[in-house]
Amino acid sequence: MKRILIADDDPAILDGLSTLLSRRYEVVAARNGEDLLTELDRKPFDLVLLDLRMPLVQGEHAIAAIQAAGGAMPVIVMSGNRGRIEEALRRGANDSLAKPFGFRELEEKIARLIGAPGKPPPSPPPAA
Amino acid sequence: MSMDRPATALPDNPREDFLRAIAHELRTPLQALRMLVEVQRRAAEAGQASDPGLRSRIESQFERLAEMIDQISEAGGRRDPELRPEPLDLALLLRRLTEGRIEMLRVPAARTRHILRYRGPEHATTVGDRRRLKQAFGNILDNAVKFSPRGGVVELRLEVDPDEFCVQVRDQGIGIPSGEIPFAARRFFRGSNAPRENFPGPGLGLASARAIVEKHGGSLQIQSEVNRGTCVTARLPAEARPH
Numbered sequence: 001m002k003r004i005l006i007a008d009d010d011p012a013i014l015d016g017l018s019t020l021l022s023r024r025y026e027v028v029a030a031r032n033g034e035d036l037l038t039e040l041d042r043k044p045f046d047l048v049l050l051d052l053r054m055p056l057v058q059g060e061h062a063i064a065a066i067q068a069a070g071g072a073m074p075v076i077v078m079s080g081n082r083g084r085i086e087e088a089l090r091r092g093a094n095d096s097l098a099k100p101f102g103f104r105e106l107e108e109k110i111a112r113l114i115g116a117p118g119k120p121p122p123s124p125p126p127a128a
Numbered sequence: 129m130s131m132d133r134p135a136t137a138l139p140d141n142p143r144e145d146f147l148r149a150i151a152h153e154l155r156t157p158l159q160a161l162r163m164l165v166e167v168q169r170r171a172a173e174a175g176q177a178s179d180p181g182l183r184s185r186i187e188s189q190f191e192r193l194a195e196m197i198d199q200i201s202e203a204g205g206r207r208d209p210e211l212r213p214e215p216l217d218l219a220l221l222l223r224r225l226t227e228g229r230i231e232m233l234r235v236p237a238a239r240t241r242h243i244l245r246y247r248g249p250e251h252a253t254t255v256g257d258r259r260r261l262k263q264a265f266g267n268i269l270d271n272a273v274k275f276s277p278r279g280g281v282v283e284l285r286l287e288v289d290p291d292e293f294c295v296q297v298r299d300q301g302i303g304i305p306s307g308e309i310p311f312a313a314r315r316f317f318r319g320s321n322a323p324r325e326n327f328p329g330p331g332l333g334l335a336s337a338r339a340i341v342e343k344h345g346g347s348l349q350i351q352s353e354v355n356r357g358t359c360v361t362a363r364l365p366a367e368a369r370p371h
Contacts, residue, residue, distance in 0.1 A: 009328075010156050011232050012189055016163025020170070032278075053152065058325050080155040081148070100159040103166040 001026045002114055003043070007036040007062065008051035008078065017049070020103055021110075024117040033062050040066065045073055046114045049106075052079040052088055060084075063091050074113040076106075146316060149330035153196055157189045164189065188228065195263045199336045203315050209340050211257040218261070218293055218364075219252040219286055225262055226284050229269055241279040244269075248286030252293060254366065256344050264340035267333035268297045268360050274327060275301035275358070292346075292366050298359040304352040312350050313338040321354060334360070 004021055007030040008014050014029045021027045028045070030036040033054045040048075048066060052059030059077060066073055077088040080099040089096060095109050164186045171179065202209055226246040265284070272282040280300045287294040304312050304319045311317050316331040318324065337360075338348040346364035 010160060012160035012185065013156065013163060015185065016160055016167055019167045020163060053325070053328055080152055099155045100162050102162060 002046040002117060003028065004047050004049060004110070005030065005036065005039055005045040006049045007031075007033070007054060007059075008049075009054045010051075013051075017106075025110075033058060036062055037065055040069060044071060047110060048073055048075045049110075050075055050077050050093070052077050052081070052084045060088055060091055063088060063093055067092055076109055076113070145324075146330055149324070149328065150196075150200055152328055153330055154193070157192045157196070161186065161189045161193075185232075188232070195266070198263070199332045200330075202336065202339065203332050209257075209260055209336070209343050211260060211343055213255050213257055215253060215255055216258045216261070217251050218254050218256070218295075219249050221258060221262055222246060222248065222265060222284055222286055222295065223250075225265055225269065229266075229273070242273050242276060243279070243281045244273070244284070245281070246284050246286075248284075249288060252286060252288050254293065254364070256364070257340075260340045261344070264337040264362070265295060265297070267337045268362070271333055272297050272299035272301065272358070272360075274329070275299065275303075275322065277301070288366070290366065293364045295362045295364070296359055298357065300357040303354040303356055303358055304350070305354055306352075309350055309352055312352070313348055337362070 001024075003026045005028050006014060006017050006021070008017070009031055011031070014031065018027050018029050025046075028039050030039050031054075036048075036050070036054075039045075048062075050059050050062055054062075059079070063075055063077075066075060074094040075092070076095045076097060077085060077093040078097045078099055078101070079085050079088070082098070085096045085098065094113055097106060097109065164182065168179075168182055168186065171182070198209070201207070223246050226244055230244050269282065269284060273280075276282060276299045282297065282299045285296045285298070287296075302319075302321055305321060308317075308319055312319070313334045315335040317334065318327075318331050334348075334350075341348045341362045341364065344364055346362055349361045349363075350358065351361070352358040
């Protein structure tokens with residue numbers, strides 16, 4: 001089963017996201033940037049779902065840490081702040097979700113990056 | 129003696145900063161609601177029985193939104209909170225509030241490992257606005273958790289004297305620098321040791337709590353030491369005199 005790491009400082013959001021995603025993925029949750037980095041050190045993930053506004057280590061720094069770890073782990077950032085989303089995408093995040101987003105939108109973005117559960121990610125379109 | 133507000137206690141651009149913080153604060157419960165409602169919808173589609181725990185988590189997000197809107201409109205209009213006094217059991221209210229927060233933090237996903245406990249009598253009857261008192265002590269409790277490290281102990285204590293109820297919330301958090309304590313229960317306060325990036329929020333919780341307690345004829349005091357913790361003490365008259 002593919003593994004997803006979710007980081008958000010709000011327990012209710014973590015609760016909802018974990019409950020929904022854990023039906024199809026193995027989900028690990030982190031409530032702050034420090035927990036996120038600890039989890040990343042423990043075991044690799046197929047995808048990270050990252051709130052940009054978190055205590056202790058901000059999402060932008062977490063993206064840098066993920067990149068520094070050398071893995072090609074896709075990152076979807078979540079935020080209500082358009083400017084921060086754009087900055088995170090410039091720093092290497094693969095996709096974004098503007099809060100409050102719907103679960104279907106999230107599912108589609110995850111499937112685009114790592115494939116539907118049990119399936120490989122879709123092939124990129126052939127170069128023109 | 130006049131006391132100047134420390135420069136660190138107010139953001140550089142208060143209006144912009146406030147609006148941004150408010151937008152964030154409102155989006156958070158909305159996002160949580162969208163996810164929790166989706167959990168409920170999928171459970172219903174799968175023919176699963178309605179989960180009372182999930183329902184109460186959804187209701188608590190609606191309450192959270194309603195409280196925020198009260199706080200914002202009172203802060204914006206500099207209005208006093210409106211009270212609807214009724215007989216109530218303050219001990220029961222505080223116990224349930226603590227249990228609710230424990231439940232919220234016990235969600236496996238949350239994993240903050242904070243230890244919350246209530247110390248006090250089983251019952252203590254008075255007259256007050258149940259919803260607003262819940263909001264006031266909820267704000268104080270949420271601040272205590274927010275500014276505490278993982279695994280920190282937060283204790284809510286109720287003492288009943290002949291003349292007054294004394295409610296104390298004590299944490300082991302980052303504390304407030306001594307020169308800033310007099311401003312800590314003012315609107316938009318942010319301690320110089322609590323950067324917004326690490327501790328988001330518009331700075332209305334404690335100010336709103338103070339307004340509600342004072343409207344009940346009580347008072348709010350703050351003691352704090354940096355890196356040792358904060359103790360917020362609310363005193364409410366035993367013969368509640370909402371005004």
